[in-house]
Amino acid sequence: MSKKIAVLPGDGIGVEIVDQAVKVLECLKKDFGLNVEMEHALVGGSAYDDSGSPLPEATLNLAKEADAVLLGAVGGYKWESLDIAVRPEKGLLGLRSELELFANLRPAILYPQLAHASTLKEEVVSGLDIMIVRELTGGIYFGQPRGIRTLENNEKQGFNTLIYKESEVERIAHVAFETAMKRDKRLCSIDKANVLECTELWREVMIRVAQQYPEVELSHMYVDNAAMQLVRAPKQFDVMVTNNMFGDILSDCAAMLTGSIGMLPSASMDKNQKGMYEPIHGSAPDIAGQDMANPLATILSVAMMLRYSLGAEELAVKIENAVDTVLNQNLRTADIYTEGDVKVGTSAMGDAVVSALKA
Ligand code: IPM
Ligand code: MG
Numbered sequence: 001m002s003k004k005i006a007v008l009p010g011d012g013i014g015v016e017i018v019d020q021a022v023k024v025l026e027c028l029k030k031d032f033g034l035n036v037e038m039e040h041a042l043v044g045g046s047a048y049d050d051s052g053s054p055l056p057e058a059t060l061n062l063a064k065e066a067d068a069v070l071l072g073a074v075g076g077y078k079w080e081s082l083d084i085a086v087r088p089e090k091g092l093l094g095l096r097s098e099l100e101l102f103a104n105l106r107p108a109i110l111y112p113q114l115a116h117a118s119t120l121k122e123e124v125v126s127g128l129d130i131m132i133v134r135e136l137t138g139g140i141y142f143g144q145p146r147g148i149r150t151l152e153n154n155e156k157q158g159f160n161t162l163i164y165k166e167s168e169v170e171r172i173a174h175v176a177f178e179t180a181m182k183r184d185k186r187l188c189s190i191d192k193a194n195v196l197e198c199t200e201l202w203r204e205v206m207i208r209v210a211q212q213y214p215e216v217e218l219s220h221m222y223v224d225n226a227a228m229q230l231v232r233a234p235k236q237f238d239v240m241v242t243n244n245m246f247g248d249i250l251s252d253c254a255a256m257l258t259g260s261i262g263m264l265p266s267a268s269m270d271k272n273q274k275g276m277y278e279p280i281h282g283s284a285p286d287i288a289g290q291d292m293a294n295p296l297a298t299i300l301s302v303a304m305m306l307r308y309s310l311g312a313e314e315l316a317v318k319i320e321n322a323v324d325t326v327l328n329q330n331l332r333t334a335d336i337y338t339e340g341d342v343k344v345g346t347s348a349m350g351d352a353v354v355s356a357l358k359a
Contacts, residue, residue, distance in 0.1 A: 006062045015072060024357065025038065032318070032357075043074060054090045068277065100137060119256065119259075127235065131238070134242060187240075190242035206220070226242075266301065294335050295350050319357070332344065
């Protein structure tokens with residue numbers, strides 16, 4: 001039976017990069033026997049423009065019935081002044097929470113071909129291979145109460161709540177330990193247990209769950225130090241696990257170590273291996289529609305989808321090898337271009353990956 005992929009391009013460069021990922025999927029269907037059907041829907045600002053909601057019911061239903069979701073990016077200048085409840089970002093957050101995608105896997109891998117593109121010294125980043133496991137449906141992003149209230153003296157006060165139940169920490173801990181078991185068996189849990197009770201509990205639960213994974217070496221680090229260590233000596237990390245907000249910040253930081261945020265895919269998983277797959281970067285409205293964006297993160301997100309949700313490891317590897325091939329051909333979009341490379345646009349990069357798949 002064929003599997004169903006919900007394709008949600010979103011806003012800005014989301015549209016053009018997802019087009020390239022769809023080309024790759026079409027090629028896998030036609031030439032490699034992949035049995036999937038794709039159905040497109042709107043999310044984010046484009047959905048708001050169309051229907052007044054960043055996550056229309058039809059989109060949510062499609063995402064729910066699909067076996068996997070491919071997402072481009074959401075947001076843009078155009079929608080920045082909207083009420084927070086209908087901002088494009090709410091479309092993304094709504095999908096994460098409605099689909100219970102609590103486990104966000106964000107690899108930061110340095111392609112040797114791009115070592116010189118990093119802003120850090122080559123010896124600091126060469127060989128880098130980190131996996132950040134970010135809790136995605138809890139913490140301060142979703143905690144209640146939240147809002148902006150007016151005090152008696154008429155001054156306004158903004159507030160959010162950092163909150164985690166033991167069960168929420170436990171389930172992300174298991175994902176992180178399982179991930180570490182498949183890698184170098186080292187897990188670093190990031191918290192701020194010296195100041196925040198919520199993360200003190202986080203640490204306690206991590207230590208408890210660790211007893212079920214005696215082979216994994218668990219360590220702990222405060223988030224401020226982790227940020228510093230990521231730029232000082234990033235290769236000390238194998239798997240990092242952290243809460244929603246710390247993970248948001250640290251994963252951008254880790255992404256930049258690799259030279260370009262345009263290269264990194266991500267997976268957001270529920271407890272049944274259903275997932276939403278998206279590039280780590282955003283909608284980049286400044287370069288949208290100019291055939292400039294790097295589609296490789298989205299194409300690599302398809303590889304993660306094949307591996308984790310569609311049970312097609314072989315095809316995942318094929319995509320990863322094809323990306324490796326185009327990098328070896330020195331093809332570069334503007335974000336990873338340095339002198340002497342062959343500069344290509346979004347669409348040409350997509351075509352090159354398809355050719356490499358077929359070769
Ligand atoms: C991310 C993004 C989102 C987040 C935004 C777009 C809501 O920054 O996926 O990292 O904060 O989680
Ligand atoms: Mg982010």
